[in-house]
Amino acid sequence: MEEQVHEKKALSRSQQRRLDDIVQAAIKVFDRDGFEAARMADIAEEAGVAKGTLYLYFDTKAALMEGVIVSTIIPALEKIGDAAGAEDGPAKERLARQMRIAAKRMASPEMAILLRHMISGGEQAKPIVKFYYDKVVQLGLEHIQATLDYGVKTGEFRKEVSEIDPLVFVGAPVYTGVWNILFDDMQALDDEKLIADYLDSVILGLLSK
Amino acid sequence: MEEQVHEKKALSRSQQRRLDDIVQAAIKVFDRDGFEAARMADIAEEAGVAKGTLYLYFDTKAALMEGVIVSTIIPALEKIGDAAGAEDGPAKERLARQMRIAAKRMASPEMAILLRHMISGGEQAKPIVKFYYDKVVQLGLEHIQATLDYGVKTGEFRKEVSEIDPLVFVGAPVYTGVWNILFDDMQALDDEKLIADYLDSVILGLLSK
Amino acid sequence: MEEQVHEKKALSRSQQRRLDDIVQAAIKVFDRDGFEAARMADIAEEAGVAKGTLYLYFDTKAALMEGVIVSTIIPALEKIGDAAGAEDGPAKERLARQMRIAAKRMASPEMAILLRHMISGGEQAKPIVKFYYDKVVQLGLEHIQATLDYGVKTGEFRKEVSEIDPLVFVGAPVYTGVWNILFDDMQALDDEKLIADYLDSVILGLLSK
Amino acid sequence: MEEQVHEKKALSRSQQRRLDDIVQAAIKVFDRDGFEAARMADIAEEAGVAKGTLYLYFDTKAALMEGVIVSTIIPALEKIGDAAGAEDGPAKERLARQMRIAAKRMASPEMAILLRHMISGGEQAKPIVKFYYDKVVQLGLEHIQATLDYGVKTGEFRKEVSEIDPLVFVGAPVYTGVWNILFDDMQALDDEKLIADYLDSVILGLLSK
DNA sequence: GATGAATGAGGGTTCATTCAT
DNA sequence: GATGAATGAACCCTCATTCAT
Numbered sequence A, B, C, D: 001m002e003e004q005v006h007e008k009k010a011l012s013r014s015q016q017r018r019l020d021d022i023v024q025a026a027i028k029v030f031d032r033d034g035f036e037a038a039r040m041a042d043i044a045e046e047a048g049v050a051k052g053t054l055y056l057y058f059d060t061k062a063a064l065m066e067g068v069i070v071s072t073i074i075p076a077l078e079k080i081g082d083a084a085g086a087e088d089g090p091a092k093e094r095l096a097r098q099m100r101i102a103a104k105r106m107a108s109p110e111m112a113i114l115l116r117h118m119i120s121g122g123e124q125a126k127p128i129v130k131f132y133y134d135k136v137v138q139l140g141l142e143h144i145q146a147t148l149d150y151g152v153k154t155g156e157f158r159k160e161v162s163e164i165d166p167l168v169f170v171g172a173p174v175y176t177g178v179w180n181i182l183f184d185d186m187q188a189l190d191d192e193k194l195i196a197d198y199l200d201s202v203i204l205g206l207l208s209k
Numbered sequence E: 001g002a003t004g005a006a007t008g009a010g011g012g013t014t015c016a017t018t019c020a021t
Numbered sequence F: 001g002a003t004g005a006a007t008g009a010a011c012c013c014t015c016a017t018t019c020a021t
Helices: A013-037 A040-047 A051-057 A061-085 A091-107 A109-120 A123-153 A159-163 A166-183 A191-204 B013-033 B040-047 B051-057 B061-085 B091-107 B109-120 B123-153 B159-163 B166-183 B191-204 C013-033 C040-047 C051-057 C061-085 C091-107 C109-120 C123-153 C159-163 C166-183 C191-204 D013-033 D040-047 D051-057 D061-085 D091-107 D109-120 D123-153 D159-163 D166-183 D191-204
Strands: none
Touching: A013 A040, A013 A051, A013 A061, A013 A109, A013 B109, A040 A051, A040 A061, A051 A061, A061 A091, A061 A109, A061 A123, A091 A109, A091 A123, A091 A166, A091 A191, A109 A123, A109 A166, A109 B109, A109 B166, A123 A159, A123 A166, A123 B166, A159 B191, A166 A191, A166 B109, A166 B123, A166 B166, A166 B191, A191 B159, A191 B166, A191 B191, B013 B040, B013 B051, B013 B061, B013 B109, B040 B051, B040 B061, B051 B061, B061 B091, B061 B109, B061 B123, B091 B109, B091 B123, B091 B166, B091 B191, B109 B123, B109 B166, B123 B159, B123 B166, B166 B191, C013 C040, C013 C051, C013 C061, C013 C109, C040 C051, C040 C061, C051 C061, C061 C091, C061 C109, C061 C123, C091 C109, C091 C123, C091 C166, C091 C191, C109 C123, C109 C166, C109 D109, C109 D166, C123 C159, C123 C166, C123 D166, C159 D191, C166 C191, C166 D109, C166 D123, C166 D166, C166 D191, C191 D159, C191 D166, C191 D191, D013 D040, D013 D051, D013 D061, D013 D109, D040 D051, D040 D061, D051 D061, D061 D091, D061 D109, D061 D123, D091 D109, D091 D123, D091 D166, D091 D191, D109 D123, D109 D166, D123 D159, D123 D166, D166 D191
16 A cells, blocks of 8 residues: 555656546546556546556555555545544434434445445455554544544443444444446435434334334 | 346255255355356366356356355345244344344345445446345335334334334444444454434434433 | 278278268368367367267377268269260260259359368368369360360361360469358359350350451 | 448548458458468568457458458459359350369469368368358259250250269369368369360260260 | 266457657 | 556366376
């Protein structure tokens, strides 16, 4: 996951634009065909450059995949990472906000690429998986844990909630991402309602009083 | 998704053993490398047969993948399908049982292959995805919906629960499957506890009384 | 073109029948698909025997091809060779008979196989081509030459006819064979009329008196 | 039989040279080994290019065969097609010219390839056979028929000649082509004399007055 | 002898990567 | 730097031939 671009320093305006074009094209093609089936020629055409040009910016197809992740997905994750960590409002609302953010994140086409790559890729995807685990999963779980603890501390949540595995609250968002990849053709998902229902059931419980 | 094996009738003892060897080898290699990166030569070697022999049992690499799914995953799914449909006990327990079954299903190595294949999925995976959607997803959701309705009818669940999207209750099981594929190396998941926590929060709600 | 059958001597009644079945099946399949595209499996199935059985009678696919030629085509050629050599009637009728015989010979499915094999086959077909040239072409031309000489001697043909290359009179029969291979689908040939026309024009000439 | 070369427009000087090299190499190898037995690797080596390069110019082996035919044979056929259609001189001379042209056509090495390909012909040769039948055979026969009719109309030929199947006059040329493929090694053909003899016998008839 | 499952060399084709222009 | 023609390793699959039963 180190340097994909050979010369980090000098990137002229037009070079930067080319780089962006390539990354955007790669996103489109990786999303459409998956990493293995994606052809460098298609990406080049989509980007409006020659095949050889891709190799001026990325050493290999795998490096291009990493480049996509690093240059578009990571920043996006960081941005929503901040939002998720925001500490205001009651615990219930903080949790709701965090789940909505996570769901939105999982539903994006960039996330689809990342998920597909991590899931399909063999050994070669390992570094990315590790990175994702360390930088995103761990962090996200910490945010949720913090919210749960906060809710318990303020008395908003019942005491035992501190002991709940925070993964519980990532279920629906993850399912959102997977569903979008697999079944979107057959039955589009209403993200909003799913998360709302999820929150409802989890906040209120299913039992009648 | 029909016949992979040319002559479904007669399969001598030794042929059946070979078929099993091939399927087992395919599971191992598909699991390790993913469908695209898996080499027929590797599968043959792993199975201890010649490359050509694979084609006596399966017409193509894709058919071998389907063979793996059909001969190992589908039966497993059917078995737990029955269990999930069992109608006894209070709704709360039926729901718990269904979620535990789903989680166990999603956590199996065969399911990992299926998930990976469907997600990596070029066009060739489409029929399998369709099959899975029709035969597993739809059915599972119906079982859960039935349980929710039953709980409402008996007064065990609050009235609005009928309106909840049953997908809500598949979140954790799915996450289980995905987690196993991605992060099992880094941090093994305690399926049991995750589902228990999930049920807890969903049944009782998070709020203190 | 030596021995195709391993044990020339002992061939039980049923073995002889099997051999015939195989040769007939080979004719059918070679005729339909051509030598290269013909599959041993198809021939076996057509003959109602197992694939391995073919190899009890012929060492290789090429040997089977030779076997077809030797055991069916050569005898046929010899038989009509005799007829063509028959020395009776006026020269005009002898020539007509010879051309009709040649045309019939060229139009048979066995001849189609032989022609296709000799024409398509690379180096491997050389021995057969040599055999055919020595035993059939040369002989046939001698028969025709004899007829021409005879006609001149009896005063039936004009003197210069002795100098005509006898190949001239094989043109139509050969074309018959080639046409049957190539264009039979598109427009079936009326062999009889073609040869009759040919004889007409060649005997009478085209010029008006 | 349409476009074999992907971009018909721009073909740089060196690309055109490569294309020619490939076609020449293909002619050589197809001629030597026949279509089926010809190896793309051999053609590439013969042409002095890498295997992959062949596929920059022709999509498949069959397309390369078509390319050979289109780029060398068809032009040749067209040229002589024009000559054959020329309407001047007495019918006798027109017929002679047409037969000489046809014989020359059939005797070329390119024609040998075409003939061999059509005759070996699996299903894949069918389109070429059809094309050849429609564009060459039909047209050639029409030319000859026109000449016969013309000869009858001017009184040069006897009346019944109109009824003669024009195929009669293609016999010798075709035999020329087949002979060259099969027996050239053993006894080279004197095309000129064969056609002259043929014309002689056909124009004058065999009978003495 | 007969069988047909097993073999494995070999072929056409793809496509990531290179490099001369 | 940009191009895209050229490369060639790699892969799936076929099918003539073998051999254990």
